């Protein structure tokens with residue numbers, strides 16, 4: 774096993790212990806459609822903020838068929854506190870219509886089909902596949918994953934697709950679903966975009982960017 778793969782093995786093992794409570798999405802949902810809507814809303818927004826919105830939204834509009842009949846102005850009162858709400862509203866309503874037309878009102882469970890939906894790229898599709906269907910076809914890469922992957926020396930790029938490809942080579946397939954959650958937890962806790970708190974990090978003896986000296 775090469776040194777980076779060995780480091781990746783140590784990283785995942787320690788993160789699973791440290792952040793075991795965070796190994797699932799914090800976006801509240803009770804079915805794949807709700808998770809898809811929440812994930813679309815979560816772009817450049819905090820999960821906490823999304824959960825606040827979806828709590829009321831899902832109580833009012835529960836099924837995909839409800840959304841097919843909506844106009845954007847029906848949704849605006851629920852989502853207007855979140856960034857890019859007009860674009861996100863358009864994506865959600867058009868996604869519902871396309872799911873009705875092409876997939877019999879069922880959220881598709883393949884990467885190929887999911888990325889045909891408006892507002893759904895690989896990151897959103899990976900979140901839905903992993904958390905709603907238990908299917909790992911890739912690794913969802915968000916800003917925390919970008920920061921953490923670079924600091925841990927796994928990549929030297931901010932390109933999400935290149936990072937995903939590299940991480941998929943470094944980690945076992947059955948771990949792909951956890952990587953996103955664990956890197957987000959690490960990124961929120963000690964390895965934030967603005968600052969790193971290496972003295973509190975469980976990886977400070979194996980991380981090439983650590984400022985803790987042995």
Ligand code: SF4
Pocket residue numbers: 924925963964969970971974975976977978980981982983984
């Ligand atoms: S040791 Fe520091 S730089 Fe490395 S992952 Fe931990 S907090 Fe980030």
